Amino acid sequence: MASRYWVVALPVQQTSSATSLWNTLQDSISKHSFDTPLYRFNIPNLRIGTLDSLLALSDDLVKSNSFIEGVCSKIRRQIEELERASGALSSSLTVDGVPVDSYLTRFVWDEAKYPTMSPLRETVDGVHTQVAKIEDDLKVRVAEYNNVRSQLNAINRKQAGSLAVRDLSNLVKPEDIIVSEHLTTLLAVVSKFSQRDWLASYETLTTYVVPRSSKKLYEDNEYSLYTVTLFSRDADNFRNKARERGFQIRDFEYNPETQESRKQELERLMQDQEAFKASLLQWCYTSYGEVFSSWMHFTAVRVFAESILRYGLPPSFLSVVLAPSVKSEKKVRSILESLCDSSNSTYWKTEDEGSVGVFGGDTDAHPYVSFSINLV
Missing domain, CATH: 1.20.1460.10 (subunit c (vma5p) of the yeast v-atpase, domain 2)
Structure with a gap:
């Protein structure tokens, strides 16, 4: 399929007919621009x-x-x-x-x-x-x-x-979280370069941390996600101490209903x-x-x-x-112009006879009506 077409109207002279002009145009195109x-x-x-x-x-x-x-x-x-x-x-x-x-x-x-x-x-x-x-x-x-x-x-x-x-x-499972009358589980985001520091220090950041309670849940290219369990009354103090050491404690509350709602x-x-x-x-x-x-x-x-x-x-x-x-454009333009038999032909010529303007803008460039249709 061609991507651009010309829609052209040629004048029919008084001594001719549309059928004879069509036959002449067909002959000229087949002889001089057979691929058109x-x-x-x-x-x-x-x-x-x-x-x-x-x-x-x-x-x-x-x-x-x-x-x-x-x-x-x-x-x-x-x-x-x-x-x-x-x-x-x-x-x-x-x-x-x-x-x-x-x-x-x-x-x-x-x-x-x-x-x-x-x-x-x-x-x-x-x-x-x-x-x-x-x-x-x-x-x-x-x-x-x-x-x-x-x-x-x-x-x-x-x-x-x-x-x-x-x-x-979607990274935290119910079994990863402990929530009771006295205990709570926090989620810590730790730089991958600080994991050794976290594991060595989290138990002593505050007084009421459950020993060996930290577990890695997930890691990406930059960070690892750890849990830590401690007494609820010590949570705010732990957040502050963790922040001072460069660990981020993410606010998170596990709610099965919320999880299901998000999934739906x-x-x-x-x-x-x-x-x-x-x-x-x-x-x-x-x-x-x-x-x-x-x-x-x-x-x-x-x-x-x-x-x-x-x-x-x-x-x-x-x-x-x-x-x-x-x-073939220049040759085809020449064929079309030759069939106009117009005394104004010279006037209608442009500096570049093969040029074609955009649709709606190229009619005045030739001694015949000519528009372009772009399909792509």
């Missing part, structure tokens, strides 16, 4: 209105196109991000089950959705409104997904940080994240197709309006889609 795919881009006869209305519409089409193309890109990037997060293989983007490149190269105007007798302004505004609604929906759905993901990431950070800051609830919350958030991700991905696939379809109808309106302004009335032009390679 070429397709008809069928645009129905749309309601023209007045010249003033076309001129006013033409100014707005550039801005609207940038907006629509931007929404298309946002949805595509969101799909790519979700697929990377899932580790899933990328699925091809489609419009009503048809790959987007095929939809473009075999474009058929949807009369039911966009009646050709409607004013062009009404059609354009309808497309813009629909795409704006999809963009708003995208923002809401992404915000919901990111909110759940942020909550889950916050929990994971607490569980993955160093022992000095991480949640200790984590499981719920994981399930919610997967559900939001799957729902958002499916929505993005569907919405991308809707936006792309709207974009192609919008493009057809642009080509039609620009061709009327460029070539005059009655409408007499041939619209096509091409996908030249980079090395």
